[in-house]
Amino acid sequence: MQVKVEKLEEIGIPKEQIWMKEPMKKHTTFRIGGLAECFIKIKTIEQLKKILCYATKNQIPITIIGNGSNVLVLDGGIEGITLQIQIEGIEVQYQDNKAQVVVGAGVKLGMLAQKMLQQEIAGLEELSDIPGTLGGAVRMNAGAHGKEMKDIVTYVNGVDYQGNEKRFLLEQLEFGYRTSIFKKEKYIITEIGLQLVRGQKEGIKQKMEEYAKYRKEKQPIEYPSAGSTFKRGTDFITAKLIDEAGLKGYCVGDAEVSTKHSGFVINKGNATAKDVLQLVNKIQRQIKQKFSKEIELEIEIIGKN
Numbered sequence: 001m002q003v004k005v006e007k008l009e010e011i012g013i014p015k016e017q018i019w020m021k022e023p024m025k026k027h028t029t030f031r032i033g034g035l036a037e038c039f040i041k042i043k044t045i046e047q048l049k050k051i052l053c054y055a056t057k058n059q060i061p062i063t064i065i066g067n068g069s070n071v072l073v074l075d076g077g078i079e080g081i082t083l084q085i086q087i088e089g090i091e092v093q094y095q096d097n098k099a100q101v102v103v104g105a106g107v108k109l110g111m112l113a114q115k116m117l118q119q120e121i122a123g124l125e126e127l128s129d130i131p132g133t134l135g136g137a138v139r140m141n142a143g144a145h146g147k148e149m150k151d152i153v154t155y156v157n158g159v160d161y162q163g164n165e166k167r168f169l170l171e172q173l174e175f176g177y178r179t180s181i182f183k184k185e186k187y188i189i190t191e192i193g194l195q196l197v198r199g200q201k202e203g204i205k206q207k208m209e210e211y212a213k214y215r216k217e218k219q220p221i222e223y224p225s226a227g228s229t230f231k232r233g234t235d236f237i238t239a240k241l242i243d244e245a246g247l248k249g250y251c252v253g254d255a256e257v258s259t260k261h262s263g264f265v266i267n268k269g270n271a272t273a274k275d276v277l278q279l280v281n282k283i284q285r286q287i288k289q290k291f292s293k294e295i296e297l298e299i300e301i302i303g304k305n
Helices: 005-010 045-057 109-118 134-139 201-218 238-244 273-291
Strands: 018-023 035-042 062-065 071-073 078-085 090-095 098-104 153-160 165-169 187-198 255-257 265-267 300-302
Touching (some): 035 045, 045 078, 045 153, 045 187, 098 109, 109 134, 165 187, 238 273, 255 273, 265 273
Parallel strands (some): 035 078, 071 300
Antiparallel strands (some): 018 035, 098 187, 153 165, 153 187, 255 265
């Protein structure tokens, strides 16, 4: 069934939150991707439930994104409805030296880290430079500098595709290396509870600046990318193998293995998803051939060819 703007307005989705045939390159950090048939920014849980009910009733496929920082959208675009979760809000409750922070899934990690800095709350410094939303970071158990989301999350609220709400406590989240229960079960993350601690502003700020400097020096942040392209191996560092295979700087079209960090595939200007996939396949084949190692993608691929 074709998605119609007037039908979405009828169920309470404001017209200014709806885009038809929207280029996904505008909504991903890779700056790559075909058209989304219908792209909607979701601001509240109520809006999310209404859309899910409408989509289920009319058998319309749903795709969820956050900040689009860990995805490659294929050149054929996305059928049905693409929802960008922008549910926001930050609440802090103090208990002795601890800070319980409740955050909307659409809040960006960097923005949250800055807010916590102003309130002298520590615990997010290592993750402060990850360019994603809290919802996306929880879904993939994002991590940096030895800390992962699992180290600070206490609970996650989600909504299933029938609109039912559920709270997942830490022990139910099945956190692992770049994975969680939300990679297996169809729940859309709406709110996250975090356990942080009181700190001192200068110390927090110093740490955040150190991690930002490290990222700027070591990662190709001057180019569009989806972050680290490959997962690390159980007994090897993927970027090191790519280096040793002589693939640093290797290009397919405008997709390139970064000369700054081989774990990143970057978009040098006009790369297509096809370019990226051809480059990724080349890397995987070479690593398998030279080192007998299988390397897995960290980024998620969505859409159609």
